[in-house]
Amino acid sequence: EFVKGTIAENAPIVPISANSGVNIDMLIKTIEDHIISSVKRDMDAPAxxxxxxxxxxxSPGTSPKDLKGGVLGGSLIQGTLKVGDEIEIxxxxxxxxxxxxxxxxxxxKVTxxxxxxxxxKSIGPGGLISIGTSLDPxxxxxxxxxxxxxxxxGQVPEVAHDFTMKTVLLDRVVGSSSDLEVDEIKSNEMLMLSIGTATTVGVVKNGKAGKIQVALKIPVCIVKGQRVAISRRISNKWRLIGYGIVE
Structure with a gap:
């Protein structure tokens, strides 16, 4: 009854005890069967x-001739990479x-x-990876x-300095000590936007119910249909108020 009417209504429920280690193996198997196996990865798309x-x-004091290039950490969302590939950041x-x-x-280059x-030597989507490069560390x-x-x-999404997104607002502000309702987003309001692993401030240029256009302080790469977490400054702290879908 607790999850009835929510997106978790038909989700499997696995009783566990983390302290005793009971049913942890079943929890992992359930995640693999119902979540990981349902994720579709496009191996043929550009990485x-x-x-x-x-x-x-x-390490400090490393001789210049022994210096290694910078390292990037993350997770591939599509495609594959292999040692020797040229990449763009x-x-x-x-x-x-x-x-x-x-x-x-x-x-x-991927070193x-x-x-x-x-x-x-090569890797595809899923799981955390690190990429050694020839970049200045x-x-x-x-x-x-x-x-x-x-x-x-040449195959990385375009850099956006502004974009439009549909918005879905929560009923209540997340993380607030008081029970605050989420007001509609207004023009000229400043919002904190989390896009992929990037976080940037956006100023609302055109705000109306269900859709806003924002100008970004720091440009980011975005993909149509990508979800964006939206936070508002409340009592000197950024609080989650909803999400957007890039148009």
Missing amino acids: LMHVARSFDIN VPGIRTEVGGKTVWQRLTT SLFAGSKSV SITKSDGLTGRMVGIP
Whole structure:
């Protein structure tokens, strides 16, 4: 009765005890049977990956001749990658040209691939991976490229500085200590948007019930139909109020 009328109404229920380790194997099997097996991955599409982390794996004091390139962490959402592939990182890095901010795409080669701690020659969608590159590690250190998208040069989705999305608002604000209802989104309102692994602030240029157009402070790669988490600043904290679907 607790889940009746929700999206979980027909979902399997597995009693477990995490402390005692009871039925954990059955829970894993149920996830594999009902969730993982239902996910369709397009292995033939051009490779795309959201960058969740980026690293400099060199220890302080490493000799210049022994330096290794920057590492990108994330998960492929489609396609395959193999060692030796050329990849493009979009929107890249922010630079100043003639007093104006310009985003410069990066291209590099895959020098190594890891699935967990296992070195592999090629890899497909699903699971966390790390990509060794020939990038300057100063670019990738401290999650410097988190939120970017990796793909085959010329086949990465376009960079968006603004976009339109349909909106679905929650009844109540998530995480608020008080029981606040979610008001409609208004023009000129500032929102925090989570798109893939990227987080950026968007200003509503045109807001109406069920659809808004936003101008982004930091551009991102987006795909039509992609879902976007929407948060509003309430009592000096960003609170989830709904989601959008990119048009």
